[in-house]
Structure formats: structure tokens, C-alpha cells
Amino acid sequence: MDIENVYLIPHLSKPVNKYFNPKLLTGLYPTLFCYGLGAPEDQSRPVQIKFKEHIRYLLSYNDRRFETNHSFIFVVFNLLQRRDACFHAQLIVTKPYFQTSADEILSLNSKDIETALDNNSKRTYNSESNNALNKLLQHIKTIGGRVMGSAYSRTALRTRIHALIYNQGLPSIFLTLNPADIHSPVGLYFAGVKLDLDNIQNEQLMDTYKRAEIIASHPVATAKFFHLLITNILDTMIIGGVLGPVKAYFGTVESQGRDSLHLHFLIWLDHDMKPADMKEKIQDINCRYKLKAFLEDIIKEDLDDFKDKHAVEYSN
Incomplete structure (x- = not known):
């Protein structure tokens, strides 16, 4: 009986550097960077490109190998989140007032944090119980509010909505836009399906399961379709459209159960009419x-x- 060769890649004794390390992604994804070249933040490149812009470029490759990989997009998103958190944490620690907070935070021990997490999960946490812990949580909230996709970033969005309501009054319209991407020929076209958008034939659209499979395996194309559709709705219908003059609007993008994108929208119409x-x-x-x-x-x-x-x- 043939014995299959098994190759083991051992772990290093210390964490890998995630900054300016072109070997990080080439080592993680040798099938994507076939020749070990083209990784982000390669210092030998004559023109330096920002990490986020380079990732955007990779996800737009014509062969779509980066887009359709099952984990690449999640790994780089996590790297971007970590960098955002570290950057804003660095900004906070350089402030003069942080030294006082740092001295209080250093007085905490693991038992204090464990108790606070347990009480928070049970919704029995008392903000007045530990001043040092409150300082730590406040700094975490401030940093997390600037990290995309975090729970605290949603809190930051609510703060902006409250400020807009305070400035403009109550919104006139609450609107939800939920595009049916799996039924859209434009979405399939962005995903690489060869379609003549000026002459769509029913047999070209395939069955629902196949369309859903294509859309799910091309998240970047689906996001581009969503962005194009929402932008056109804003330009043609919301701003100077059927609703009349609009003085302000605010929207947030969410993903639903099947990870498809939809938009919640608040619109302030430019008139003085009150609900009464x-x-x-x-x-x-x-x-x-x-x-x-x-x-x-x-x-x-x-x-x-x-x-x-x-x-x-x-x-x-």
C-alpha cells in the first residue's frame, strides 16, 4: 500500500511580524503568490503602495483568485482591523492626560477584569464600582469606535445619528434598500458571467441555486454591484429626486443572514412641516x-x- 507523504510546517517560537513583512502573505498563500512575488509592503519596490490600496488591487485581479479564496479576504481584513486599533491606541497614549490613566490601569489585575467581564455578560456591571476599570473600558471604547466592523464602531455611528437629529430634528423618512443580488444580471456580470446587458435572455441567467453560488463565491463583485446600485439610487432618486429637496441623509450598511448587503437610511426632507x-x-x-x-x-x-x-x- 502506498503511503502518502505528509509535510508538516512547524510553528515559530515567536509571533510573526505583521508590519512591512512581504513574506507574511506569500508564506500563508503560496498558491496565490505563485512565484513568491507581488506581496504588499515589499520595501524593494521602487514605488511604495499603501497596504489597503494594494489589497484592493489584489482583490481586483482579472483571474479572481484572491477574491474567490475562502480565507484571504478575512485574514487581510483582520490585519487592517489590528492596524487601525494599534494606530489609534498609539495616538491616545501620546496624549498628556493618558499618563494618569495609565497609572490607574496598571493597578488592575486579571481578577478585576475577569469579574468585570462576567458581570458585563450578566448585565450586572456597575460603572461606579472600579474607577480604574472604567478608564480602561473608556479607552477601549474610544479606540474600538474607529475600528471598522467592531461593535464600538456601531456605537460611534449612533452618536453621529444623534448629533444629526439634534442639528436637523427628527428624520422624515426611514428607508431600507435590500437589493436582490442573486437575481440581478448586473451582479452576475460583475462576477464574471458573460452577459449582454442590453439583451438579456432567460436561459443565460441559470437557475437560482447556481446564481446564488456565483454571487456567494464573488464577494468583491457583489460589493461593487451594491455600491453601484446604491450610488445610482442616491444620485437619481434621493438627491433632487422624487422625494423633493433633501437637506440631510444618513445610511449604514449591514449584512443579513445570507451575508448579502443592505442599507438602512434616514432622510431629512427640506421643509418645516412637523408631524403635528x-x-x-x-x-x-x-x-x-x-x-x-x-x-x-x-x-x-x-x-x-x-x-x-x-x-x-x-x-x-
Whole structure:
């Protein structure tokens, strides 16, 4: 019986340097960097390119090998998160006031932190119980608010929304945009499917499972499709579109259960009408008639073809 050769790659005794180390990604992904060249932050390169821009370039490769790799995009995202955290932590420790906080934080021990984490998970943490621990958590919150994808970054977004509400008042419209990427020919086109967007044929679109498989395996193409669609909606419908003058808007992008992107949107219309004013005006029959006509004008549906087809199938 043939015995298969097994190659073991041992771990080093110390962590690998994640800064300006071109061997990091080439060692992790030898099948992506086939000749051991082209890695980010290679100091021998005559023109220096920022790490984030280089990753963006790699994910746009024509052969899509970086985009379709199962772990590359997550590893580099984690590296970017770590760098953001380290950069903002460095900014904080250079502030004059941090020395006082540092002395208090040094007085903490592992038992204090363990107790605080346990109480926090049980929602029984008392912010007045330990001043040094509060200082540590405050610094973590400040740094985490600037790290993309972190829980504290969502808190920072809520703070910005509160500031906008304080400045502009309550928003006029709450809107959710949830593009159906697996059903969009444009999304498939971005993912590399050869389609004539001016002449789409049903047989070219494949079945739903195949479309979902293509979209799921091309996250960069899906993100580009989402960005293009949302940008066009903003330019053509929100800003100076059917909603009339808009004085402010705020949106946040989230991923849903199937990791597809969607957008939650707050819009402030440029008028002085308050909810109480709207309630008063809606009592007028002419206002109700105009509002109904407006809604019927901007909201459309057409099921005539579907009804005719269904009637024919039912009669047969």
C-alpha cells in the first residue's frame, strides 16, 4: 500500500511580524503568490503602495483568485482591523492626560477584569464600582469606535445619528434598500458571467441555486454591484429626486443572514412641516386626495402579464 507523504510546517517560537513583512502573505498563500512575488509592503519596490490600496488591487485581479479564496479576504481584513486599533491606541497614549490613566490601569489585575467581564455578560456591571476599570473600558471604547466592523464602531455611528437629529430634528423618512443580488444580471456580470446587458435572455441567467453560488463565491463583485446600485439610487432618486429637496441623509450598511448587503437610511426632507402639522393637514379631504394621487403616481405594480399567464395555465 502506498503511503502518502505528509509535510508538516512547524510553528515559530515567536509571533510573526505583521508590519512591512512581504513574506507574511506569500508564506500563508503560496498558491496565490505563485512565484513568491507581488506581496504588499515589499520595501524593494521602487514605488511604495499603501497596504489597503494594494489589497484592493489584489482583490481586483482579472483571474479572481484572491477574491474567490475562502480565507484571504478575512485574514487581510483582520490585519487592517489590528492596524487601525494599534494606530489609534498609539495616538491616545501620546496624549498628556493618558499618563494618569495609565497609572490607574496598571493597578488592575486579571481578577478585576475577569469579574468585570462576567458581570458585563450578566448585565450586572456597575460603572461606579472600579474607577480604574472604567478608564480602561473608556479607552477601549474610544479606540474600538474607529475600528471598522467592531461593535464600538456601531456605537460611534449612533452618536453621529444623534448629533444629526439634534442639528436637523427628527428624520422624515426611514428607508431600507435590500437589493436582490442573486437575481440581478448586473451582479452576475460583475462576477464574471458573460452577459449582454442590453439583451438579456432567460436561459443565460441559470437557475437560482447556481446564481446564488456565483454571487456567494464573488464577494468583491457583489460589493461593487451594491455600491453601484446604491450610488445610482442616491444620485437619481434621493438627491433632487422624487422625494423633493433633501437637506440631510444618513445610511449604514449591514449584512443579513445570507451575508448579502443592505442599507438602512434616514432622510431629512427640506421643509418645516412637523408631524403635528401633517396630522392637521391630513384632516382636509383635498389634502388626502392629493396625497393618495401622489402615492399612486410613485408606487407602481403591473401584474397584467402574470394574471394572463396564470389564467391560461389554469384554463388548460
